[in-house]
Amino acid sequence: MQTIGTQSIQFEHAPYILSSASVVGKKEGEGPLGEKFDMICADDKFGENTWEEAESTLQKESTALVLGKAGLKPQDIRYIFAGDLLGQTIATSFGLMDYNIPLFGLYGACSTAGESMALGAMCVAGGYADKVITVTSSHFASAEKQFRYPLEYANQRPESSTWTVTGSGAYILGTDKTKVKITGITPGRIVDYGVRDSMNMGAAMAPAACDTIFHHLNDFGTKPQDYDKIITGDLGLVGQEILIKLLKDKGYDISSVHTDCGIEIFDKETQGTDSGGSGCGCSAVTLSAHFLPRVESGEWKKILFVPTGALLSTVSFNEGQNVPGIAHAVVIEHEE
């Protein structure tokens, strides 16, 4: 058994991250992390006719890049674990089809970046594959069209709202030794704090992030200071404040080590992104471009990556349901 505590897994044979890749849109390229991304596309339609096809192209490109960076071909990969935010995860289906690799389709809202890495790591560590790809995406325009208002409507946005990142991050996990490995995971539970405001995702997801981080620290018997960073997915500024308070109430102070991909990826002052970035592309590209290089170099020894998701659909929301959250945690460590 590789189980630890109430809901975590500690891998006996920790899988390595062989390579990672990030592809983003124009706005993300103009943000503070701009020069760190592998590919920035000036045309947010990526040469396609629809926003959904554009998001499919994002996944296709990030997967091509992650293969290229590792010097691998599609036939070297045994399985793909992938997902996106669109209904019936069609960005994934149409984006990855041509690779001809067996696919596990996932949906965990913006937590899917963590869910896919968790399942991919379980697959490799379990001896089920030499190499797998995990990939997720989001696209500002396809998400706005689906969840909020058509862009042409030009509605105003409250300050608590987040800005869906146009981007896709891909990872190859495998048994070949590198300097970055996934040593454990804490899959999350659905937590419902009764939030009903779809324009305040941070508040909806913070309790789930709190629950997963709390159980993670308990399961592994670690303290926040044992991590160089604890990185949530897309809580934004509003959600960050709530998370830090909720965890303080439970006896853990993460304020000195916490950051959030949604806060890092945009410059709120100059980019008008309100509370921060969001989407399962947000955490996937930010980890790859901004955080992972520091673990690889050894500047950081250990980080906790905790993508967060808000579980709603336009139907559930219009039918008056709450917006519950979920978060999955992945431990990433440096190895000499």
Add this chain to the structure above:
Amino acid sequence: MQTIGTQSIQFEHAPYILSSASVVGKKEGEGPLGEKFDMICADDKFGENTWEEAESTLQKESTALVLGKAGLKPQDIRYIFAGDLLGQTIATSFGLMDYNIPLFGLYGACSTAGESMALGAMCVAGGYADKVITVTSSHFASAEKQFRYPLEYANQRPESSTWTVTGSGAYILGTDKTKVKITGITPGRIVDYGVRDSMNMGAAMAPAACDTIFHHLNDFGTKPQDYDKIITGDLGLVGQEILIKLLKDKGYDISSVHTDCGIEIFDKETQGTDSGGSGCGCSAVTLSAHFLPRVESGEWKKILFVPTGALLSTVSFNEGQNVPGIAHAVVIEHEE
């Protein structure tokens, strides 16, 4: 390594099916398998206000039942692997939330019944959990509302169309010995044969079923006759004919051992269900109620369960995309 062939897994420590449960709607209860289901609800709204809440209740009930049949409590279960057909899989989120069990949300259209069992089996066999639940659902009314026409519209249906099953099937997989075990899996790839008719799902999914079964037989070095039954999910009568022909062209004749959950669950003549049943509830409840008892009793030694999914959304379909398919295969064997 527990890998076999190009894309399959053969478990060294095969997980057992500890219990299973099926909950269905009124029409399914009136069909040929009616008396075999654990629970038939006379009210297809299951006492709820909306079709989506009704589908959530289906998952809640099947999960409660599968726990009860095994004499277990929610806290005995380490993880849930679950999904449904609705946008953002909301039937799952709202149905399973109250169990407070870490959740891996999945989307593989109607193949999710196979995908969830495959991942659940990998999890238990990998030493990551003692017991997991896998659960999927579909609901005729929530699916029609989302993918086709509101019921009030009373549109006519072509004969190739399938009838979405109102039902949810749940399984507990674990390390405790029983008479039924999962010995291997063959995760499937996306296969696109250029089908553009959303009213002919069988034709869209048959090529994917063919691809997965073909690779399964090659990977394990088995013949169709090595299985007491090869059971696809929801190809229906139209898809069955195509599948048998496609596999014959590739050198395998499965005609004597093939059946399909969508064909078994309804009586086409008296129930007006055209090509047959569909939905990820269809294969989940039919396996539990109709096929698994025969493996448990030893009447059948080995079956191949191959749920099939059509990868479309209303958006992809209206934007003129094809309807590709995917199928995941699970080997279920009797043990004395």
